[in-house]
Amino acid sequence: MILYILCFTLFLVGVYGLLTKRDLIKLILSLAIMGYAVNLFLVLFGYRSGAAYPIVTEGAAPGPMVDPLPQALVLTSIVIELGTTALLVALAIRLVEKYKTFDIHKIRRLFG
Amino acid sequence: MILPYFIAIPLLSAFLIALIAGRRDSWAILLSNVAATSLLILSVYVLAARHGETLIYEMGGWMPPLGIVLVQDALTGLMLVLVSLISLLSLIFSVSYIRHLDRSWRYYALFMLLITGMNGVIITGDLFNLFVFMEIALFSAFALVAYGGRAEEYEAAFKYAVMGALSSAIILIGIAVLYSATSTLTMAGIAEVLPEKDPKIMYWVGGLFLAGFGLKAAVIPFHAWLPDAHSSAPAPISAMLSGVLIKVPGIYVLMRVFMNVFGAPDLFMQTFLVLGTVSILIGVFLAVGQWDMKRLLAYHSISQIGYILLGMGLATPLGILGAVFHLFNHAVFKSLLFYNAGAVEVALGTRDLKRMGNLTRILPVTSLTSMVASLSISGIPPFNGFFSKLILIIAAIQAGRPGLALAAAVGSLLTLASFMKLQKYGFRGEREVKTVKATIGWGMKTAMIVLAVCCLLSSFLVMPGIREICLDPVVSVLLDPSRYIQMVMGR
Amino acid sequence: MNDPKHGMTLIVKTVTRITVWLIILYGIYLILHGHLTPGGGFGGGVIIALAFLNVLLAYGRSFTKNWLNLKFMEDIEAASATLFLFMGILGIALGGRFLTNFLGPGKPFTLFSAGHIPILNILIGVKVGMCLFLVVWVLAALRTGEGGEE
Numbered sequence: 144m145i146l147y148i149l150c151f152t153l154f155l156v157g158v159y160g161l162l163t164k165r166d167l168i169k170l171i172l173s174l175a176i177m178g179y180a181v182n183l184f185l186v187l188f189g190y191r192s193g194a195a196y197p198i199v200t201e202g203a204a205p206g207p208m209v210d211p212l213p214q215a216l217v218l219t220s221i222v223i224e225l226g227t228t229a230l231l232v233a234l235a236i237r238l239v240e241k242y243k244t245f246d247i248h249k250i251r252r253l254f255g
Numbered sequence: 256m257i258l259p260y261f262i263a264i265p266l267l268s269a270f271l272i273a274l275i276a277g278r279r280d281s282w283a284i285l286l287s288n289v290a291a292t293s294l295l296i297l298s299v300y301v302l303a304a305r306h307g308e309t310l311i312y313e314m315g316g317w318m319p320p321l322g323i324v325l326v327q328d329a330l331t332g333l334m335l336v337l338v339s340l341i342s343l344l345s346l347i348f349s350v351s352y353i354r355h356l357d358r359s360w361r362y363y364a365l366f367m368l369l370i371t372g373m374n375g376v377i378i379t380g381d382l383f384n385l386f387v388f389m390e391i392a393l394f395s396a397f398a399l400v401a402y403g404g405r406a407e408e409y410e411a412a413f414k415y416a417v418m419g420a421l422s423s424a425i426i427l428i429g430i431a432v433l434y435s436a437t438s439t440l441t442m443a444g445i446a447e448v449l450p451e452k453d454p455k456i457m458y459w460v461g462g463l464f465l466a467g468f469g470l471k472a473a474v475i476p477f478h479a480w481l482p483d484a485h486s487s488a489p490a491p492i493s494a495m496l497s498g499v500l501i502k503v504p505g506i507y508v509l510m511r512v513f514m515n516v517f518g519a520p521d522l523f524m525q526t527f528l529v530l531g532t533v534s535i536l537i538g539v540f541l542a543v544g545q546w547d548m549k550r551l552l553a554y555h556s557i558s559q560i561g562y563i564l565l566g567m568g569l570a571t572p573l574g575i576l577g578a579v580f581h582l583f584n585h586a587v588f589k590s591l592l593f594y595n596a597g598a599v600e601v602a603l604g605t606r607d608l609k610r611m612g613n614l615t616r617i618l619p620v621t622s623l624t625s626m627v628a629s630l631s632i633s634g635i636p637p638f639n640g641f642f643s644k645l646i647l648i649i650a651a652i653q654a655g656r657p658g659l660a661l662a663a664a665v666g667s668l669l670t671l672a673s674f675m676k677l678q679k680y681g682f683r684g685e686r687e688v689k690t691v692k693a694t695i696g697w698g699m700k701t702a703m704i705v706l707a708v709c710c711l712l713s714s715f716l717v718m719p720g721i722r723e724i725c726l727d728p729v730v731s732v733l734l735d736p737s738r739y740i741q742m743v744m745g746r
Numbered sequence: 747m748n749d750p751k752h753g754m755t756l757i758v759k760t761v762t763r764i765t766v767w768l769i770i771l772y773g774i775y776l777i778l779h780g781h782l783t784p785g786g787g788f789g790g791g792v793i794i795a796l797a798f799l800n801v802l803l804a805y806g807r808s809f810t811k812n813w814l815n816l817k818f819m820e821d822i823e824a825a826s827a828t829l830f831l832f833m834g835i836l837g838i839a840l841g842g843r844f845l846t847n848f849l850g851p852g853k854p855f856t857l858f859s860a861g862h863i864p865i866l867n868i869l870i871g872v873k874v875g876m877c878l879f880l881v882v883w884v885l886a887a888l889r890t891g892e893g894g895e896e
Contacts, residue, residue, distance in 0.1 A: 154424075161421065167413075174420045181427045188435040198784060201855045213434070216383055218788065220427060223390045227420050229881050230397055234413045236888050241406035252407050253483045259834070259844035267831050273824040316843040 146187055154180035165247050167235040171228060178224040182217045189213035257301060258312040258325040261335060261374045262388075264290050264297075269367035276360035283360035284350055287367055291343040294370070298335035301327065302725070309742040311380075320444060326380035326743055329728030330579070334377045334507055337583055340709070341498045341590050342370050344702040345491040348594055351696025352491055355601060356403055365402075369395040369495065373503045380743055382430050382440045386423070389471070389504045393419045396500055400488040411480075411487035418470060418480040426467035429460045436460075443743035446516045446736055454520075461523050464512055472505020474564060475534040478557050482541075485553035486606075490597020493549060497556045498590035502582055506563055510578075514733045519570050527568030532659055534561030535666035543673045548596045548606045548681060551673060552589065555632065558666060559585045565663060566647050569654045575730045577646035580717060584639040587713055588631040591706040595625040598699050599681070602691045608677065612686030620700050622682040624707040629678055631710045633671035639713040646717070752806030762804040769797035777871035781860040787867040791874025798879045807886070816883070823876035826869045833862060833869070 157180060160173030189210035197211035242250050268290035276283045312325040346366065353362050372392025379385050397419065401412035434440055436456045437448040449457060466477070473481040481501070485493050513523050538558030545551035563585070566578025598621045599614070600606050615622045631638035634645075644667055651660035680686075716725050732739060753759060773793035780786030802810045837846035852859025 154428075157424075161417070170417060174417065174424075177421070177424045181424050181431070184428060185431045188431055199854070212440075213431070216430075216434075219383070219387060222788065223387065223423070224420075225878075226390070226394055227416065227423075229885065230394060231413070231416050231420070233885055233888065234397070234401060234409055234416060236885070237401070237409045238406075238413055241409060250410055250413075253410055253487070256838075259838070263831055263835060263844070267828065270824050270828045270831065274821060274828060313843060315837065315845040315847065316841060 147184075150180055150183050150187060153183065156180075167238060167245050167247060167250075170247065171231045171235060174231070175224065175228055178220070178227075182220055182224075185213045185217050185220070256312070257297060258310060258327055258378060259314070260297060261294065261378055262371055264294055265367045265370040265374065269364045269371065272360050272364045272367065276364075280354075280358045280360050280363065283363035284346075287363040288343070288346055288350075290367060291339065291346050291370070294374070295336075295339040295343050298332070298339045302332040302336050309739070311743055320439060320441065320744075323384050324380040324441060324443075324743060325378050326443075326739075327378060328732050328739065328742070330507075330510070330732050331377050333579065333583065333725060333729055334503065335374065337586050338370065338373050338377065338499050338503065341495060341586055342366070344590070344594075344705060345495050347698045348494070348597070348702040349489075349491040350698040352489065352597055352601065352699060354696075355693065356489065362399070362402060365395045365399050366495075368392075369399065369500070373499060376503050377507060380442055382433065382442055382445065384440075385442075385508065386426060386430060389426075389508075390423060392500065392504060393423075393471075396492075396496060399492045400484050400496075402492070403487075403489055405487075407483075408487045411483040415480045415484040418477075422467045422470035422477075425463050425470075429463035429467060432456065432460050432463070441743065442511065442516050443740045446518065446740050447744055449517070457517055457520065458522065461513065461517060461520070464509075465523065465526065468505055468508050468512070469530070472501050472509065472560055473557055474505075474530050474560060475537050475557060476530075478534075478538070481557060482550050482553040485556065485593075486547060486549035490549075490593055490600065493553075493597070494590035494593040497553065497593060498586040501556065501560060502563075502586065506560065506567075506582060509564075510567060510733060514567075514575075515736045515739045518736050519734075524568045524570045527564045528656075528659060529568075531561045531564030531566075531568055532662045534558060534564060536561075536662060539666050539669040539673065543669060543676070546608045548599065548608055548611075548677065549593070551608075551677060552592050552596060555670065555673070556585075556589060558670065559589065559632070561666070562644065562647055562663065565659060566650065569650050569656070569659075570734075571650055571654050572730050572734060573646060573650035573653060575733050576726055577643055577650050579729050579733075580646060580726060581640075581643035583716065584631070584643045584710075584713055587706055587709045588628045588638075588640060591624060591628040591703060591710065592632065594699065594703050594706065595621050595628065598695050598703065601693050601699070602695055603688060604692050608680040610688075611681045612684045612688055614682050614688060617688065617691050618695065620703060621695065624703040625682055626678065627707040627710050629674040633674050634667045635671075637714055638710050639716075642714055642717050752808060754804050758804045762800050766797050766801055769800065770794055773797065773871070773875065777867050778857065778864065780867035780871075781863045782855065782857070787870025788874050790867075791871040792878060794871065794875035795878035795882075798875075799882060802879075802883070802886070816880070819876045819880060823873055823880065826872040826876075830866060830869045830873070833866060837862075 154177055157173045157177030160169060160176065164170055164173060189212065191207060191209050194207040194209045197208040199205060238250060239245060244250065268286050272283045272286050310327040314323045314325065369392055372388045372395065375388030376385055376392065379388060397412050397416045400415055401408050433445055436452055437445045439445055439448065470477040485497050488496060513519060535558050538554050538561060542551050542554035542558060545554060563578045563582050566574045566581060596606060598618065599611065602618055603611060631640040634641045648660045648663050651663060715721055773790040776785035776793060777787055777790035801813065834845040837848055838844050840848035847861040849861035852861055
């Protein structure tokens with residue numbers, strides 16, 4: 144249970160950063176922290192206490208294993224987050240080029 | 256057997272474009288148009304030949320609880336036709352439009368990835384696979400919003416990308432909770448197991464999904480990114496975003512998850528009603544005051560999404576019929592309006608309504624088609640918007656909610672007012688613009704005329720005879736989740 | 747090559763020169779053993795990309811640009827993705843379903859087995875390796891225009 148609470152706290156750290164920070168790079172980092180928390184959450188759901196890692200080796204008898212599916216899902220979602228982060232960084236570089244500032248409050252040519 | 260080609264064809268053409276296009280865009284245009292045309296033919300064939308029967312396709316030969324299934328039923332067929340139609344016309348429109356920006360193949364490769372993602376979301380029967388395809392669609396959408404390279408476009412794309420990443424995180428939590436509760440990711444499997452579980456799980460997950468997919472659909476408390484992104488993107492991309500992208504990962508998934516997987520729980524249907532009504536009214540109030548043509552259209556997208564949600568929330572056969580019909584119609588006329596805005600932007604170099612005026616002489620096709628689209632969206636017979644709004648209002652009255660019907664009617668009146676403003680200041684009026692900066696290409700004209708004809712023709716979808724093929728199977732799919740489960744898991 | 751004006755110090759350059767091929771070899775090992783041990787196409791591809799990134803960091807941009815044929819990397823990235831799709835369509839032709847394993851299941855715990863999975867792993871590894879390197883390359887350059895990185 145304590146693991147889930149810590150995991151949720153990590154998620155809240157990300158949300159806090161997203162809501163309060165004004166720096167473009169810190170926003171991207173907050174999103175990344177949120178992503179990590181969600182991935183951790185997924186892995187935690189697959190965890191069974193006392194179970195082995197889900198790899199079949201030669202000779203060993205197959206015992207109880209942790210659920211491998213969430214791990215595969217996490218791998219996919221890590222790739223997706225990599226893509227999101229790369230895209231966000233590219234956009235942030237362009238924004239800084241155009242607006243000459245990192246402050247999200249000064250990047251306000253659109254109203255809405 | 257046809258199903259995987261809906262994903263394979265656009266994906267293959269995206270990679271082939273990257274492989275063989277070279278510096279110029281001629282190969283890219285040819286390939287992407289061929290791919291989109293073949294998708295349209297395939298989807299129309301599937302809709303026409305398979306009267307709402309359900310097709311299952313197991314990827315890699317793995318059966319449903321283990322592998323990923325592709326599911327095709329009436330709702331999927333309709334959505335596939337819609338996506339293919341709008342994307343083909345947007346590509347034809349882009350041929351002339353994007354050459355004003357640059358002549359690179361990248362636009363077309365990203366566009367094909369966008370289609371891949373949306374087709375994947377529509378066709379998959381697996382919740383996590385849906386998430387992955389949604390991300391593919393959204394990535395290409397972020398990049399395409401920023402394609403023009405102006406400062407505002409980067410700002411809008413950044414805002415959109417941050418919101419998209421946030422909502423994806425929320426959705427992923429929901430998927431994780433569902434997986435841990437039901438031990439499966441196939442949507443039909445989840446629907447089968449979920450009624451035996453604690454209903455609290457469904458309410459938590461439903462809340463998470465409502466926030467996540469509601470953000471993608473730009474329902475009113477989650478709408479902040481939409482006006483920026485939709486008004487900053489290049490015009491064919493605005494048409495894609497407003498026409499299909501807010502519907503496919505947004506409304507379609509909400510329909511599929513809340514109707515078919517969760518079995519239309521009453522609490523969420525009430526929430527849809529409230530959110531829909533609020534979206535209709537606030538969206539249209541925000542739209543009336545706008546002077547930027549594309550921003551005005553973008554706020555109207557929020558308002559029209561409200562109508563669809565309203566119909567969904569009623570959860571009566573007539574309400575769902577109206578919702579699905581309005582979804583189709585809104586894609587048609589809103590894409591047409593964004594094409595008009597793009598054509599005006601190319602011709603005059605401005606989107607400001609105060610600097611436009613009496614374009615009937617210099618842009619006859621654009622002003623005529625914009626008239627058709629404005630009449631459609633405001634709900635004037637005999638155009639398609641009239642019928643879907645009428646069905647929605649009748650459904651609301653039949654369901655014993657005259658207040659909601661009144662709200663929908665008021666929203667429709669205000670829509671009419673704001674489009675009278677658009678027509679008066681933009682396309683008619685005393686002020687006269689005489690010079691044109693650039694001519695409108697044949698591709699843009701073709702796309703606009705075809706969609707204007709579609710505005711009239713899609714009224715016939717509700718006629719008896721055609722309705723039994725197109726719309727009634729969709730309603731029965733959405734209202735009867737047990738059949739969906741049985742078809743997917745039954746073998 | 748040992749131009750002191752570009753890149754990092756001589757120590758870093760020498761170490762990189764020795765290790766880059768080892769890192770690539772390790773990546774290839776992970777890719778080939780993807781069906782037996784943890785790792786596989788994505789992990790191995792990331793490691794290959796990191797080897798190239800080491801060179802980029804140690805020797806600087808101009809050297810890397812001469813050393814690697816970037817256009818060719820872009821091409822094989824797209825080609826490997828295309829080939830992956832062709833494998834899927836071949837599955838329809840030979841096995842009845844998209845991405846069916848048409849080469850048979852093979853024997854457990856042997857390297858050359860598991861049907862088409864090693865082939866798919868190699869294609870994914872090439873794709874990920876090239877793609878990830880090119881993403882960082884584009885981000886580091888970002889003068890020419892982005893959007894083509896997904």
